[in-house]
Amino acid sequence: MQSFSTADYATRFAGKSAMIKRPREITYFSYDDNHELRHDDSSLRYYYTPDLHTDLSGGYNSFIKHDDSVDEHLDSLLEAIIELEKKENKCVTEGVHFVTWRGMVTKLMTVPYMEDGFEMNAVFHNGTIYIEENNQYKQATRGFQDERGARMSYWGYKFETLSTLSKPWAEASREEIENRDKEVVNNKAQYCSIVKTGFGSCSLIIAGEVDAIWDCKPMNTSNPINYVELKTSRAIQSQSQQFNFEKKLQRFWAQSFLLGVPKLIIGFRTDNGILTSVDIRDTQSIPSKMKKVHMAQGLGPPPWDGNVAINFTTAFLEWLKSVLAGQSGLWRIRYKQRGREIEVFQVQESGYAGVLTDRFLAWRTE
Ligand code: A3P
Ligand code: MG
Numbered sequence: 001m002q003s004f005s006t007a008d009y010a011t012r013f014a015g016k017s018a019m020i021k022r023p024r025e026i027t028y029f030s031y032d033d034n035h036e037l038r039h040d041d042s043s044l045r046y047y048y049t050p051d052l053h054t055d056l057s058g059g060y061n062s063f064i065k066h067d068d069s070v071d072e073h074l075d076s077l078l079e080a081i082i083e084l085e086k087k088e089n090k091c092v093t094e095g096v097h098f099v100t101w102r103g104m105v106t107k108l109m110t111v112p113y114m115e116d117g118f119e120m121n122a123v124f125h126n127g128t129i130y131i132e133e134n135n136q137y138k139q140a141t142r143g144f145q146d147e148r149g150a151r152m153s154y155w156g157y158k159f160e161t162l163s164t165l166s167k168p169w170a171e172a173s174r175e176e177i178e179n180r181d182k183e184v185v186n187n188k189a190q191y192c193s194i195v196k197t198g199f200g201s202c203s204l205i206i207a208g209e210v211d212a213i214w215d216c217k218p219m220n221t222s223n224p225i226n227y228v229e230l231k232t233s234r235a236i237q238s239q240s241q242q243f244n245f246e247k248k249l250q251r252f253w254a255q256s257f258l259l260g261v262p263k264l265i266i267g268f269r270t271d272n273g274i275l276t277s278v279d280i281r282d283t284q285s286i287p288s289k290m291k292k293v294h295m296a297q298g299l300g301p302p303p304w305d306g307n308v309a310i311n312f313t314t315a316f317l318e319w320l321k322s323v324l325a326g327q328s329g330l331w332r333i334r335y336k337q338r339g340r341e342i343e344v345f346q347v348q349e350s351g352y353a354g355v356l357t358d359r360f361l362a363w364r365t366e
């Protein structure tokens with residue numbers, strides 16, 4: 001067992017942020033309404049301002065919900081890499097140290113400030129470390145979701161349906177725009193962006209769901225893409241609600257930062273799920289604006305620091321890279337709730353334990 005200490009993070013990882021590279025999209029894929037993989041952008045949605053005062057519970061009983069207890073490993077991300085390599089006729093993981101889902105790096109970035117634990121699986125193959133969530137741990141620690149919890153989770157998906165169109169607004173019909181509140185909410189469909197990015201000396205390929213785009217994809221692929229991340233949150237009416245919101249904002253910020261999503265759109269709602277306002281924020285300026293508000297209102301330091309999150313993640317990834325380089329078998333990355341360290345240990349001496357698919361392994365040896 002080897003471990004990376006998370007203690008004294010605020011002083012150890014303070015200061016200017018480590019070298020980071022702007023994420024650049026290398027490819028993308030969609031899941032259709034049946035959650036079947038498509039190597040295209042058919043499930044990309046287009047932002048269009050939602051109508052305020054809408055009840056986010058509308059259509060709750062006809063929600064088509066994806067069963068997320070099934071372990072999907074890195075399967076579709078690996079398929080997308082194969083597809084891209086066929087097209088470009090080169091190995092896209094050459095010189096890349098890590099391949100993973102965005103959710104895993106979000107968990108790392110929030111370690112200094114969140115109390116939740118996690119477990120991940122990692123394997124090393126041809127110079128690259130592949131990381132997935134340990135699904136057994138995820139299922140075992142998943143809390144019981146009561147009726148209100150299920151409804152609140154629905155509100156998030158309903159807000160996505162109310163705020164987006166299937167086509168850019170100029171091509172969408174009046175009907176589609178006006179009937180968004182009647183559309184059946186289905187979270188099986190998803191659009192995922194795959195980016196190449198960097199933390200310090202580590203190069204990463206990260207894939208994650210993108211909720212929508214502000215306008216449409218640029219013709220020139222080197223231009224930034226105006227993706228948006230949609231969130232819902234309780235309307236803020238007290239200082240303790242403000243504080244809770246700011247804590248959650250770290251995860252929102254980290255998620256969007258990792259894929260280079262420039263805008264975060266928050267639908268504020270009442271306790272009963274009525275949409276009351278929509279707030280548009282620039283991802284990049286979230287940490288500095290939060291600091292300014294705290295200074296101006298004499299609220300003391302904000303609950304988290306973006307540079308600390310980036311520096312912590314950089315230091316951890318650089319350490320992990322050195323621990324796992326050249327290793328065989330399955331490794332576990334474990335952080336216990338309110339822990340003081342991230343532990344890394346081997347759980348299986350050989351094989352790839354389903355982290356890499358047979359198809360991907362066969363493709364690599366071709
Ligand atoms: P909100 O974030 O607005 O609550 P994402 O924002 O990451 O795109 O996720 C979309 C929605 O999925 C969330 O909307 C929420 O409704 C639901 N969701 C995501 N993670 C969840 C979790 N761990 N438990 C319950 N619902 C979740
Ligand atoms: Mg989403």
Ligand code: MG
Nearest residue numbers: 211229230231
């Ligand atoms: Mg979202």
